[in-house]
Structures are given as structure tokens and as C-alpha cells.
Amino acid sequence: MHRLADRVHLEELVNTDILRRSVKVYVVSALMPYATGRDHLLLQLVLGQRDLSRAGDLFSLDDDEIEDCLSQALDEIKTISCHPDYVTNDNDQAVVEICITRITTAIRETCSMERHGPALVTLWESCLKHNLQPQGKDEDTPHAKIASDITSCILQNYNRAPTMALAIPVAVRFLQQGNRELSRNMSSYLSLAAITEVEMLVQHTQAIINSVLGGVYPVNYSTVYLVKLKLDVCSLEICQQGLLWAPVLVFGFMPSLQCSHSGKVFKDADEAISSQIDCQHMDISNSMLLRVLFSVYPLEPDPIHQHIQDLVALIPKLDQTSKQYLLRLLQMISNRHPQALTCLVPYLISHLCDASLSDALLGVLVEVAKVSPASLSPFLPALRIVGQQTPGLLGHVTKIHGAVGLTNEPEMENSHMAFGAESSLAVGAEPGAGLSFKLQRPQILKTLQNIVQNIAT
Template sequence: MQRALPVAVKFLHKGNRELSRNMASYLSLAAMEYASLLTPHVQPIMDSIISEFYQIFMRYLQKPFQGHAMALVSLLLHCDNQEKLALLHLFSLMAKDNPSLLEASVPQLCEYLSSSVTAAPTLQVFLYMAEKMPALLADHVNAMKQSAQRHPQTVCLAAQIIGAVGKLRPCSGMP
């Protein structure tokens, strides 16, 4: 098992959907008896799960979620950090495709800019929104600036968003 598990993990990302499913099934069975052997392979396994979720979301779930964006955002309040990150990733997918779905939730999402855990993923949602509809974020630039000051790792994301919003409102006094 010590030799087989690393090989099985490598087959998760080989592009063959059937092979990936079989390997995922094999790994889930192996995890019941040999969880300690899978510990070094958690990242590739998680990457595979996220990739599969993204494909499923884009293919089947995107439309049904559209009518429930506000309800999903309100769930953040009751989630632990990992659940918040998963939801924020879902919001990123929504924002990338149709930013107007999250328009009414921008003020609520701004509340998650203060946490070091959720600041960057929240800004990523806003970045996708800013790429298509920067006007939705114009009233929230100060919250993003404050987030960048509190969490230096978010400066680049905040700058990209503020730059997109800034293109809407050029500085007065400039030729």
C-alpha cells in the first residue's frame, strides 16, 4: 500500500475522467484503512476534488445557484473558516461568470475583508466582479483599502480592484 498510494495519487490529474474516478474511489477506500499513508498527498487530492467540483459547478449547478446567491452569502455568518473558504470559492465562480448575482451582497461580503483568513478570497470575488462590472464596487473602495492596510498580502488584489473602479471615476484636475 505504501508504494501503491503515491502512484494512485499521480493518476488523479492525468486527464482521463474514468481513470480519475476510479483512482478517487480507490483512494477513498484506502483512506479508511491507511489514512496516515495519504497524509503527504492531501494537496493533490484536494486539488483534484476542487477541480472536479469546478467542472460540476460549471456544467450542472451554476444556474440553480443563481437564484440563491444572497441566501448563500448569509450562510457565511454561521460557517467555520474552511466552510467560509469553500463558499467564497463558490462566489468567485459566480462572480467570474455573472457578477450581478452578487450585487446585493457586496456590503455583506465586505464584512469578511477584516479577517486574515477571508480577506484574500473575498477580494478575489471582488476582483472577478471588478473585471466585468466595476461600478458595483465603487462605494466599497475604502473597505478594500483598509483590508490592504490590515493584511499586506492582499495589497495586490486590492490595487487591481481599486484600479478597475478608478477607471470609472478619473481624478479631477487631471488633463
């Protein structure tokens, strides 16, 4: 009968419930070859009846056949997934998973994201109303699976402004849902979006900072001081949460540290701080968002200035790529607002023993010294040791001495006496032709200025 009947008439019979449910399935199957993309009956059947047995047949349809009804199908999936029984209904979860895969594939293949993007983002956003935290090891919740399946389809369009205008506000909210893998994927795509659509991320700068620091109890480095300096040894004390980290022996130019509470000895400040952070269960899975902060900084610097101490405190736990982005951020801040970094001078100096950081950090300290020489003055002995141990850094060190010497005559004389000969060698003076230690102050100042200028050129 179905081969001879008029398609529209049969659809009316189905829609008006004249045919029994058991007959509906047969009629819908019969109508499949004649169904249009505008109202595809198989997709309606699978979602309407939660028919898992027919869900696989959706992949036998051409993308163009179902493209017209994708938004309607996404709305139906949202209704299904928001039902209270969804989290315990394995059949519904399987149907939804298959349909989302089929729908997102069709959207990509038909390049119809702008048409169906609003419905897709609405479904995506609805997942935020449900628990997304893993229930077991690597076991996502049903709504986390939906969010994960949709994420790539939406955010692969990071270079399309209309889609990103809808997606970015929702994507940022996913960063703080307690799902590490989902957060990492979101961070990766947001990093790409920052390349082409950075303006859309500016209003979310604070949320991004919170995500980088999310789940972290960062050490507040306003409580970290280099408090005792000698010409040959830089002693470090760290007071944090009632514990005193005291120097017990020299390690390079920095001392080893011993916790007064536990008695444990650490080789340097980093290891001691890392131990404290480990004890606080530090989680920096969103550290890749540091590259987003680098991109948004020129447009929204104030929130980053407010949290720069906590961001820099992450250094011991960052991988090399994230460290480089943080260094680039520090360099940008030092070029634009170096005064914002004066509070970090002690901690930045404590990292100069790391060869992968020392050159960039000294460049940052040079810019800080130009606007706040007094913040570097107590650390000149430690900086001299850096220059003596690593001649390649002597140029930066000498610039800092010169900047401090312009405002501190006694320190200028000390710098010249203790450091002048090494600086002369750095700019090509003959060995043994060190600078005279009996020069008058104006001559010392001019000599230091010439050294700095020669190294700079």
C-alpha cells in the first residue's frame, strides 16, 4: 500500500494518531525513501521513540537529507537530556550520543554552523546545569559526554566571529566545572580563538585568570623576601603559613633551605615551594591559558596586574611551553608597566639559577630597575654573583648596576669596585686592565654609563 499511497496523506495519518504506534513505525520506514531534509522522519522516529535499534540507520542518510531539521533535532535532544531520568537511562544516553555524532557530522559536512550554531550552543550550555565532574577514574558523566562531543564541533570554528560570539561566553564557564579533560580541551580551543578573536575574550579576562589559578592555593609571594645579602652568599628566608624556610648551605649562588617545622632540607627555593604546593594538591591543568593572557594583556592589563604574584608563583609547576608564555607575559608587562613588577623582584632573582629563565628574567629586571632602582639595590651582590658565574648574562647585570648607581652613589662606588673589572672584560678590555678604583664619583658614574652603553650596543 505504501508504494502507491500519497506521501502527504500517510504523513497526516501518522501525525494525527489515526494509525496505531506499531503501524507508525512501519509507515515511517516505508516513507524513508520519500522523506525530505526539511522534516526527516527517521530522525524524528529515533528521537521521538528513543529507538536505539534504528539509530544506526541515520548514518546511511546523506548529510543534505537531514540538514534542514538539525536545529529541531537538537532541541529535542536538549529536552531528552534535561529529563531527570536521563542520567540513569542507558538507552536514552546511547540514542543521544549517536544522534549528536550524526548531527555534528552533518553540520561540518554541510558547512551549516551559522544556521544551526544557536541550537547547538543552547544544547551545549544546558550541560552546565548538570554535574560534569567525573564519577570515577576517567569516567565522564552523561552530560559531560554531551559537552565533550559538541565542543570540537563548535570551537573548530574559532576563526568565525558569529560562532565565537555565541560560544566564548559559554566556553569560559566550562573552565570551572571540575572536569580536567573538558577544561583542557576548552583551554586549547580558546588559545586558538585568542589568535583571531582576542577582543571577544577581553571581557572574560578575570574568569580566565581564575581558571589558570583554579583549584590552586597559590603561594603569596608578597611574603617571600630575600632578606640577608652578602657579597658571596645570598640567603633566602621564606615565611609562608607559619613555616620558616632557613638557609643551611650554599647551592650555587642560592642556599639550600630547611623547614623549621619538618626539618626537611631542600636544594633550593623552588623545591621548597614546590613541596608546599604539592601538599596543597595544586592543579594547574589550565596553565595553557597563559597564552590567552598574553594575547589579552594589551587590551585588559589591570586584572593581570592584580594577580601577577599568584601567576608567577606557578613557575615551579609549569611545563616549558607554559613557562615561555609566562615569560613573554612578564616581558610585555616590563615594557609597558614595569612598576607592576617591583613586588616580584625577590622571587624573580631567586629563579636566576634556572638557565632556561635567567636571560629573560634579567631582561625584565633591567626594565624594572629603570623605573624603580631602589627595588634592585639590595640584590646587587646576588646579581654580581650571577654575572660572575654566567658571563653571558653580564650585560644585563651591568645595566642593572648602572641604573641603581645613578640614584645611589655609595652603591655605585661598591658596584664599580666589585664589578667594574668584570664589566670591562665583557666589553672587550684587555685582561688586567681593570678600571681604577680611585676614580672620583663623577668619573665612576661616567664609566658605568659608558659600560652600560657599550653593552647595549
